[in-house]
Amino acid sequence: MPQGRIDGAKSLRAKSGGALVIIGNFDGVHRGHQAVLGASALAAKRAGLVPAVLTFHPHPAEVLGRGALPALTTLERKIELIIRLDPAFAVVVEPFDAELARCEPEEFAERLLVRELGAKSVVVGQNFRFGRNRAGDLPALSRLGERLGFEVRAEPLHGDAAGAYSSTRVRAALARGELDEVNEALGRPHSLSGSVIRGAGRGRSLGVPTANLGPVPEALPSYGVYACLVDRLGADGPRALARGVANVGVRPTVGAGFGVEAHLFDLDEDLYGAVLRVHLVRRLREERRFPGVNELKAQIELDIAEARAALAGREPAAHGAFA
Secondary structure, three states, rough: OOOOEOOHHHHHHHHOOOEEEEEEEOOOOOHHHHHHHHHHHHHHHOOOOOEEEEEEOOOOHHHOOOOOOOOOOHHHHHHHEEEEEHOOEEEEEEEOHHHHHOOOOOHHHHHHHHHHOOOOEEEEEEEOOHHHOOOEOOOHHHHHHHHEEEEEEEEEOOEEEEEOOOOHHHHHHHHOOOHHHHHHOOOOEEEEEEEEEOOOHHHHOOOOOOOEOOOOOOOOOOOOOEEEEEEEEOOOOHOOOOOOEEEEOOOOOOOOOOOOEEEEEOOOOOOOOOOOEEEEEEEEEEEEEEOOOHHHHHHHHHHHHHHHHHOOOOOOOOOOOOO
């Protein structure tokens, strides 16, 4: 059975006799996504079908010039999280380009879903749109399914007392610094990733060396200080590294400009060039300017003590598993 990442729908069709296809962007793989994916994996198993997640890269909004919002998860992280839900998933990454954007709804269904993916069942969201100029909707997909031989199921929204789980909701809470809501909706801490680059050494001069991350692709939280758990990413996957405290912001006291940096507890390891994933467990405070470096150092010591307390009992682990 094909599983893992599949580049292009044609690659899956050559190996499968029939698929249950779940279509979506799945940014963040939040609890709503998890519910849909879990139910779909079970339905596919019962029907003897390949559970195939169809997602597009780059994001259609980016290709069509509408401007894509900052992603909660990179493509690689999204695939990792989906497969962790069920290793049987085949995550089909279909390149989204101008040619696909011009595809009429009928061609989208006939070529991509039936001929290439072998869809017998298709699962989409209530507001699903497809085809040129987003002309196709859920009723249109259902009519095409009746003609082409696949069933269509629209999944209801999942949520909690605060409302439906959505990537938009997570992004908004992240921007407000409301990490409890973010982590509740995701079912795990939000994470930032990047390669460790050389900084100016200011943290080391204060006795708190930091790992400075290069460009971070994920959506950023509001500027502030966070208790965190850190993984090191490698060819064989993530490896648990350390607990720590991270700063996201412009570091106004020393005028260092924007950066994402983490001080890792009880670790003596050369990390330059390493790719780290920083899981934001709890927001400790907002970023602010101090009168001088002595006051800054005193606050950092308080931040470290508070972060250690917040992380007590939480082992550093390659813990992308859901809470």
